[in-house]
Amino acid sequence: MIQSMTGFGKHVVQLPSKKITVEIKSLNSKNLDINARIPQLYREKELELRKMIADSLSRGKVDLGLYVEITGEETTSEINTGVVKKYMEQLGSITEGEPIKLLELALRMPDTLRSDKDDLDEEEYVSIKEAMKEALLKIKSFREKEGSVLEADFKLRLKTLGNLLDDIKEIDPERLNTIRERLNRALSELKVEVDANRFEQELIYYLEKYDITEEKVRLANHLEYFDSTLSSGDSNGKKLGFIAQEIGREINTIGSKANYAPMQQLVVQMKDELEKIKEQMLNVL
Incomplete structure (x- = not known):
């Protein structure tokens, strides 16, 4: 199941004289980028808090906020x-x-x-770590919910791409016949005599250049691979991005070989759907 890199987690701990709030927000990023806003008293523990985030959230631009509010009558x-x-x-x-x-x-x-208090209370820090763990659980839950929305959108667009590929397969014989007729008509307009066997050989060679059988098979395989990767246990946005690139390569090749307006229109629709997938892909963990 895929996860989004967008998320938010918050947890509040009430101590006898303090209220401690931990907020963690994340957005999409190629790598893990952590920005921490921590009171000076807790700076000595910043590396440990960053490690907790790194162990839980593998990618994303993460903002950590640790806020302390004095609620007791006594204060140092x-x-x-x-x-x-x-x-x-x-x-x-x-x-x-x-x-x-x-x-x-x-x-x-x-x-x-x-x-006057320069040293961090260890019991207080234990409460902060527990608040961090709870906030991280909440942001991971948020990411999973956002990921399920993205997955549903991807599957819908994959189905559309599959339907468009079926349309391309359906009109492909008609396309080849149209190209053949166009060449015969062009030759007849020249009003010259040609060797029928030689012309047939050249025609076959010419039509082979416009054959898209391999592209159709590879595109179908890439769509199936993308769908199976979506349903895997891990969220791998980079892998999905690579598969999307291969899908785009096959679509572009079909478009360059089409030489037939109805098929080129279908290719344009496929490119539009794939572009929407790529836009959403930027936010996949």
């Missing part, structure tokens, strides 16, 4: 008065405003709080 943090005043002075020199507004802005700036 104090306002860094000198820094806040300096911010207010600088803000006041840039724009006019009431002191209370300048204070609100200043308190949002870095280093406005100082803490």
